[in-house]
Amino acid sequence: MAARQARAVAAAGPWPDVSGPCHPDSGSVLHPNARILIFAKAPIPGQVKTRLIPALGPAGAAELACDLLDRLVRRLSGARLAPVELWCSPDPEHPIFLDLAESAGVALRTQRGEDLGERLSAAAEDALGRADAVLLVGADIPVLDADYCASALEALADSDAVLGPAEDGGYVLLGMKAPAPSLFKDMPWGGDRVAAITRRRIASLGWRCAELPTLWDLDRPEDLLRYRRLDVDWGDARRRAGRVED
Structure with missing residues (x-):
């Protein structure tokens, strides 16, 4: 029933931006004039972590995406570095998004x-209308923690941008203090030259x-073996709210 209701709600869009009822006051965080933007797709089987489906199956890949997002959001929001915004695709109405809010x-x-470039650029420009600096991060970086983001925000005090490279040639974090659409336009996303x-x-x-x-x-x-070595329970986030849907 919940899955059918969620699909019916999603079909009705478009969706306005919403905030959770306990969204922290920007004055209660270390960097109130910054924003941490986390980008995530709804963990719908067959639509997320598609390169992992041969190993995990559609439901397993979606469960993993759910767990990665849950853990990242709680790490960063709990650190109270800066207000955290979860930028959702296709809309904010998936149960995991509502629960995290x-x-x-x-x-x-x-x-x-x-495309991804347009979405990143639009989000950065939007947030920079409300903040002096933004960090853009994805939801699939198990080892990205509050200390890493704190280092990025500290670096922006003396730099115009900060880049957190990924081993595969992309990046796990990009920070900036002004909009720059050229950083995202016509980028070969998913390739090994994105960071370069x-x-x-x-x-x-x-x-700078x-x-x-x-x-x-x-x-x-x-990458799954490395994740298993972190000794995490993949099903923990899913079991809390039953948020992986067919």
């Missing part, structure tokens, strides 16, 4: 744009860029 106090916003191209484009803007240590994200079957 209520229980972790994050604001929910809707991703807008035809981003560095060149940042330099072409005349920006700080760089953080390289991290790994969980995209490929060979």
Whole structure:
């Protein structure tokens, strides 16, 4: 019943931006004039973590996506570094998003744009209308923690941008203090040149860029062993609210 209701609700869109009832007052965090933007797709089987489906199956890949998102949101919101915003696709009405708004106090916003670059650019521009600095992060980085984001925010005090590279050639974090659509346009997302191209484009803007240590994200079957070594229970987030739907 819940799954059918959620699908009916999603079909009715479009959705306004909403905030959880316990969204923290920006004055209660260490960097009230910054925003941490987490980008996530609803964990619908067959639509998320598709490269892991051969190893986990559609439901298993969706369960893993749910767990990764849950843990990341709680790590970053609990640290109270800066207000955390969860940028949702296709809309904020999936049960995991609604639960995180209520229980972790994050604001929910809707991703807008035809491709990932447009969605990242639009979100950064939107948030920079309310903040002096933003960090853009994905939801599939098991080892990205509050200390990493704290280092990024500290780096932005003396830099125009901060880049957190990924082992696969992409990036796990991008921080900036001004909108820059050129950083996202016509990017070969998912390829191994994303970080290198981003560095060149940042330099072409005349920006000072700080760089953080390289991290790994969980995209490929060979990454699963590393995740298992973290000794986490994949089903913990799903069991709390039954949020992986058919």
